[in-house]
Amino acid sequence: MLRKLILTAIAISILVGAIVYAKLGQFAAMGKAAESAVQPPETVTAMTLESAQWEQSIPAVGTLEPVQGVTLSTEVGGRVTQIAFESGGTASAGSVLLQLDTSSEDAQLASAEASAELARADLARVRELGKRKLASQDAIDRAEATAKETLAQVGNIRAIIAKKSIRAPFSGRLGLRLVNLGEVLKEGDPIVSLQTLDPIHVDFSVPQQQLGRLKQGMAVRVSADVAPDETFAGAIIAVSPEVDASTRSVRVRALVSNPGERLYAGMFAQVEVMLPDEEQVLPIPATAVLYAPYGDSVFVVEARKNDTSGDAERVLRQQFVRLGRARGDFVDVTDGLKAGETLVTSGVFKLRTGMKVVIDNKLAPNASLEPHPADS
Known part of the structure; x- marks a missing residue:
């Protein structure tokens, strides 16, 4: 029995040794193959370096502001009888946008004009009598004063009538209409906003360290999210004479062309002030x-x-x-x-x-x- 066990152990040892020898031979062959293997080259993209000239600029964040902008309102109260504009439309300088009722003023004007005509006739008669020494100088002075007073009343009524015709003070784009036909307005009630958008102002701040490099007339480039593929050209028109004590920056205003009025007042914009010198990079x-x-x-x-x-x-x-x-x-x-x-x-x-x-x-x-x- 012991002999059989010994023989079995010897057989197993021989078998295990053969397997180990074979594996060691395989590992050795793999090592030699790895040593002799050549790693293939990596494919890359490449470029040859060349120097270039870059424009120097001062970046800033700005806010777009209209060259002229106002919210039109009434100087006198009255009932709206005519609206001559549409929301979002355009207006020319001097065009009538809204008309208030002037029926009572028209009647007062007719009465005042009649009084003025009578005062002028009375003044003419008194002056003729004065030439004949039949009227005193005091009577002539009173007649002249009455004539001037009646003319002033006519002018005052005409001014009130004119104020009831709301006109565009300048050409521009209108906002949303804030009144309705037949509405009774009080003095100061808003009617519509009017803004000039082409060209347009951009206001931005620059650190005080850059103040010495800024000059009026310097070119600027403006970009905004509303037109991501476009840049709008302009120039600096004013640099504030004072530095903000809290931010140590100076306010700058540039005038920018806005063809098609794609830029609107109040928009956020990226601004680049283009410096005259180029940089070698x-x-x-x-x-x-x-x-x-x-x-x-x-x-x-x-x-x-x-x-x-x-x-x-x-x-x-x-x-x-x-x-x-x-x-x-x-x-x-x-x-x-x-x-x-x-x-x-x-x-x-x-x-x-x-x-x-x-x-x-x-x-x-x-x-x-x-x-x-x-x-x-």
Whole structure:
């Protein structure tokens, strides 16, 4: 019995040893294959760095204001007899927008005109009598005063009648109608807003450190959410002579063209004050930067000769850089790179120093200085 157990143990040991030997041989073969295997090069997109000239600007946030804007109201009370405008329409300077009832004033005007005519006739008779020495100077003075008083009454009534015709003080776009036909208005009741929108003002604040760079007449560019694909050109027309003590900023006003009146008063807008000097920069796409807490870096493509085959190949070198201001899809590199170097522009998170690469720009990102992404 003991002999059988010994023989069984020996057989099992031999079998296990054979299996282990076979596996060790397989592992050794796999190791040799891995050592001899060559990793295929990574496909990347790349660009050759070139210096450029960027416009210098001062960014700001502004509010659009009408060049002229007012809410029309009545100077005198009365009943509305005619409305000559529609909500959202346009009005020309001097055009009648609303008419109040003037029936009582018309009757008073007729009476006042008759009194004035009689006073003029009386004055003429008294002056004729005065020439004949039949009327005193006192009578002549009284007749002249009466004539002037009646003429003043006529003028006063005509002024009241004129005030009951509400006219547009300037040309512009009308807002929403706030009155109805037949409504009795009191003095000061609002009727409709009237605003001049083309051109339009944009008011914005600039830090006091930039005050010395601002000049009247400087060009500005304005953009707003209502027209994401457009920029509106204008120029600075005024710089406030005082600095806000709480924000240490100065108020600036620019006049901006607004064709089609797409910009409305009260809108939020992005403003760029264009400075006359241009800046020398070395722009790279923002997608080329590997951002990290310890420092931002990029991957530079370098050409070298393979030690084994002697063939030319491209390998990567990680380069730490210092970044400047951004514009659109680009960012300026102030230190670490120079013009003429080849830079990987996308997929940098999967790269490392010494990796072999092949350049294929068919799927390169389309970077722009003024991107306008479509709504998703």
